[in-house]
Amino acid sequence: MSFRILALCLFCATFSPLIRCEKYPEDAESALHLFQSWKREHNKEYQSHVIEQSKFKVFLENLKVINELNVMFKGKTTFGLNHLADLSQKEFSKTVLMPKRRAPVFERERYLRSSHSAALPDSFDWTGQKKVTPVKDQGAAGSCWAFSAIGNIEGLWAVMGKPLTNFSVEQIVDCDGMEDVPKGEADCGVFGGWPFLAYQYVMKAGGLETWEDYWYCSGLGGAPGTCAACPAPGYNTTLCGPPIPYCNMSQSCVTKLDVSKFHPGLNVVSWKAIDENETSIAEQLIKIGPLSVALNAELLQFYHHGIFDPPSFACNPKSLDHGVLIVGFGSEKSIFGTKDYWKVKNSWGPKWGENGYFRILRGQGKCGINTAVTTAVLAKN
Known part of the structure; x- marks a missing residue:
């Protein structure tokens, strides 16, 4: 124990x-x-x-x-x-979660302003509006950050009135070697990364392929279709640590990426952060679409049902290790009282938790859920 x-x-x-x-x-x-x-x-x-x-x-x-x-x-x-x-707790942390990290602090102009002028509805859920793609499974790889970033982009695309589209997570894992050296942050493929850097990669690359054209293979654990992709171009060994000891260049970004297959019209032009006020987060969720977030997921391995509300000492909000996607919020009345919650899309498959989702207490910064909230900005077309 x-x-x-x-x-x-x-x-x-x-x-x-x-x-x-x-x-x-x-x-x-x-x-x-x-x-x-x-x-x-x-x-x-x-x-x-x-x-x-x-x-x-x-x-x-x-x-x-x-x-x-x-x-x-x-x-x-x-x-x-x-x-x-x-998976033991140690194996789970090593193969599914990311190395522990604090939430980054951005320049003031990076944050969106919230008005707080209108009362929030009792509940809101983008999944019921068909703006969220099906739950995926990251498998045995610390690629949650890429699923979180792509989930945000997919949601924004759908909210713009475009057909709901599964974009390529593997392109981000294989190709994104972005870094922010002053902040000591970098995207490290299967060893973790940050959604805000993933947005910057998509801006630099000029687009994304779809899941079908550049399918996910990093976390399949040796099953058919597993890939052994080499580190992304620009992989920072100082910030990321040693790369995987073996790889197959034919399965890597330099060989597989096909810019001619970039999805027409999808263009990430910037990205924004949302402050830690959870009313602001709810307001921007309604206004923008599903939001990329990070949290401490150490105790979520066997989550099945209910509003996750651990004691603060058991879920350090300054020790983030998992990227997910907030898609909605609500309140639940029970014999234990009324609790406000966030509805969150995970990337551990549809059989995990509540059909691939979980709920976590809203309003108290549980597990750091409010400390690293970001969104891409798409060009209007």
């Missing part, structure tokens, strides 16, 4: 009445039967018996973690098995 999970256990045991949740078996025999069913459900195959045994040990430990989380959150948020259950 991690120190953070232990701390949460002690917090709940001391201050909270425990509400019993459905509990997974924690004995090896029962867990093994569950593991076999889980493997079939998620089409999991391992290269050797030794690897499978080690994965079962991780699976068994994760059953205990999920049980602990369900007790800690007292039924307000529920956690359960999903396709990430064979």
Whole structure:
């Protein structure tokens, strides 16, 4: 058990009445039967018996973690098995999340101004207006930042009245070597990056291909279609660390990118940031479209349902490690009271969470959800 999970256990045991949740078996025999069913459900195959045994040990430990989380959150948020259950917390952080980072601070003129002159509606959701593309799965790669940036661009394009289009995440992962050396930030492919730099890459490149023309392959974990792309041109080893030890140039940007396939009319001309005031964020969400955000996602691995509301000490808002997309907001009334929430599109597949989405408490800067909010600016045509 991690120190953070232990701390949460002690917090709940001391201050909270425990509400019993459905509990997974924690004995090896029962867990093994569950593991076999889980493997079939998620089409999991391992290269050797030794690897499978080690994965079962991780699976068994994760059953205990999920049980602990369900007790800690007292039924307000529920956690359960999903396709990430064979990843230890360390593996999850290393292969799915990005290295921890603080939110960047931009020049004053970069921020959009909000009026706060009109009352916000009780709820708003771009998904119901067909301005959000289907949920994707980033797989075993720290490419969430690219999914977040592309999700924003897709939404803006649709809000302009254009057909809802899946744009290429892999183009960003393979080709974006943008950097901001003074801020100490860079886009590092499968090792993480920033949506605001991704917008700058699209501006410099002159456009984007569609998902169908330049499909995603970085995070497939060895499955058919997996690629071993070389680092993007301009990859900054000082800011990003060593590149992957092997690559295939025929699968990389310099070979695959085809500017003749850039989607007609799509032109990113600038980008903007939104301040940390969550009323401002909601106002700009309605006015502009889905917004790119980052947060601390350390405790979201097994999220299943509900409004995510961890104690502040358990989700450091100054330690961001995951890029996602805010698509809406609302309020929920329950026996626990009324809670305002953000609706957020994730990139861990449609079987994760609430059909690929999650809700997180709105108005308290939970997990840093309000600290790195950005949007591209598209040319009107």
